[in-house]
Amino acid sequence: MFRKKKRPGAEISSSGLADISFLLLLFFLVTTTIDVDTGIDLVLPPWVENAEQVQVKSENIANLLVNEVGDVLLDEKIIGIPQIKPEIISRIKANPKLIISYKTVRDTPYSIYITVMDQLKLAYQDLRDEYSREKFGITTDQADDEQIQEIRKAIPQRISLAEPTQAEG
Amino acid sequence: MKFNKKLAQTQQNIPTSSLPDIIFMLLIFFMVSTVLREVDILVEYQLPEAIAVEKIDNKRLLSYIWVGRDERIQIDDSIVPVEAISNIAYGKRMNNPNIIMSLRVDRGSRMGIVSDIQQELRRADALRINYSALVKF
Numbered sequence: 001m002f003r004k005k006k007r008p009g010a011e012i013s014s015s016g017l018a019d020i021s022f023l024l025l026l027f028f029l030v031t032t033t034i035d036v037d038t039g040i041d042l043v044l045p046p047w048v049e050n051a052e053q054v055q056v057k058s059e060n061i062a063n064l065l066v067n068e069v070g071d072v073l074l075d076e077k078i079i080g081i082p083q084i085k086p087e088i089i090s091r092i093k094a095n096p097k098l099i100i101s102y103k104t105v106r107d108t109p110y111s112i113y114i115t116v117m118d119q120l121k122l123a124y125q126d127l128r129d130e131y132s133r134e135k136f137g138i139t140t141d142q143a144d145d146e147q148i149q150e151i152r153k154a155i156p157q158r159i160s161l162a163e164p165t166q167a168e169g
Numbered sequence: 170m171k172f173n174k175k176l177a178q179t180q181q182n183i184p185t186s187s188l189p190d191i192i193f194m195l196l197i198f199f200m201v202s203t204v205l206r207e208v209d210i211l212v213e214y215q216l217p218e219a220i221a222v223e224k225i226d227n228k229r230l231l232s233y234i235w236v237g238r239d240e241r242i243q244i245d246d247s248i249v250p251v252e253a254i255s256n257i258a259y260g261k262r263m264n265n266p267n268i269i270m271s272l273r274v275d276r277g278s279r280m281g282i283v284s285d286i287q288q289e290l291r292r293a294d295a296l297r298i299n300y301s302a303l304v305k306f
Contacts, residue, residue, distance in 0.1 A: 014189070021192040028199035037231065038222040039271060039299040047291040106281030110274050113283070114217040114302055121221035164284050 040117055044161070062091055062100045066116055068107035081112075084119035089126055096155075103162035120159055127155050208246050212237025214275035218305035225269070225299065232261050233301075236274040240282050251285045258293035273301040 064084075065073040072079055074087060092098050100120060104113055125140070128151050132140045135154075136147055143151065212235050225231060234254070235243040242249055244257050262268050270290055274283055290298060 018185075018189040018192055021189055021196050025192055025196045025199065028196065028203050032199050032203045037225045037228065037271065037299075037301065038304055039225065039301040040219055040221065041223055041269075041297070041299050044287055044291050044296040044298060046296060047288075047294065104280045104284075106279060106284070108280040109276070110278040110280060110283055111217040111276035113280055114219055114276075114300055117300070118219040118221050118302075121219075125221055161287070163288070164280050 040114065040121060042117075042159070042161075056099060060095065060097050060099055062088070062098055064100055064102045064116070064120075066102075066104045066108050066112060068105050068109075070109070070112040072116065081115055081119060084116060085123045085126070088120060088123040092123070092127060092155075097158075099158040099160055101160045101162055104164045106164045108164065117159075121157075124155065124157050128152075131155055208233075210235060210243065211248060212239070212241050212243050212275075214238060214273060215277075216273060216301055216303050217276040219300075219302040220305050222302050222304050225271075230265065230267055230269045231271050231299075232265075232268055233271045233273055234286060236272070236278055236282060236286070238275045238277060240278060242282075242286070251282070251289060254286055254289035255293040258290050258295040262293060262295045267297070268295055269297045269299050270295050271299045271301050 063073075063075050067073070070081070072081055072084060074084065079087060088100065102116070102120070129140050131154055132138060132143055132147070132151050135150075136143060138147075140148065140151060214235060214237050233244070237243070242251060242254070244254070249257065258270065272283065272286065287298070290296070
């Protein structure tokens with residue numbers, strides 16, 4: 001009785017489908033930014049209300065001072081920025097307990113601060129690479145998590161940020 | 170002499186019926202990888218360059234602080250004064266204890282402002298920071 005009538009041509013043409021998906025694809029292509037955030041990691045020291053002076057033996061401290069025009073003073077001696085890395089490496093090798101006290105003035109440009117920080121990080125990177133090669137025979141990029149933990153423990157980054165002082169004069 | 174163009178005996182047209190499928194696959198890839206920018210950056214800044222930069226794998230932990238050329242500070246969607254940072258950072262740290270504050274500071278800024286921000290962050294106990302920098306080759 002109720003027989004379904006057969007209608008001719010009841011299909012939707014799908015040739016436009018490709019065009020529509022192309023449009024969507026273009027939209028997402030244009031809006032996508034595949035950017036990876038890169039930067040220098042650092043852990044700040046915890047805040048203490050009345051900072052008690054911790055006495056550190058003076059031979060265990062390397063004083064790094066950068067002024068507002070980018071002159072670097074490492075323990076009262078002027079050195080150029082590219083020399084920081086080799087100097088720090090040799091000093092840490094001589095004294096593994098070395099703490100680098102990094103101080104700037106309030107007018108030091110941020111780019112110079114980062115360049116110097118970069119030198120310190122590079123120095124530590126080189127030291128860790130060397131340790132890793134000696135101990136595991138691989139570079140630090142190839143080390144697994146456990147090995148990285150061990151490398152970090154063996155060569156900790158001891159960078160102390162001193163609060164910048166007002167430039168004199 | 171007559172040169173006849175030889176025609177191959179095989180079929181000449183490429184089947185295009187699977188084209189939408191390929192496009193869809195590409196589309197899905199880009200849809201998944203797209204992150205629509207959720208904040209408008211109100212300050213003008215140019216990042217410094219460094220060699221020893223590390224990639225940040227976990228973007229979910231990141232929270233940004235922008236410092237522009239004119240030393241205005243932006244967090245999330247608004248310009249904030251320096252003194253407000255510790256409260257904001259504290260609130261953020263409550264939600265996410267492992268938060269990494271990423272400092273996107275203009276390369277020409279002075280260290281004074283950066284240090285003030287760091288002091289505020291220390292007060293809020295948000296100690297993991299990251300100086301955003303571009304890779305120098």
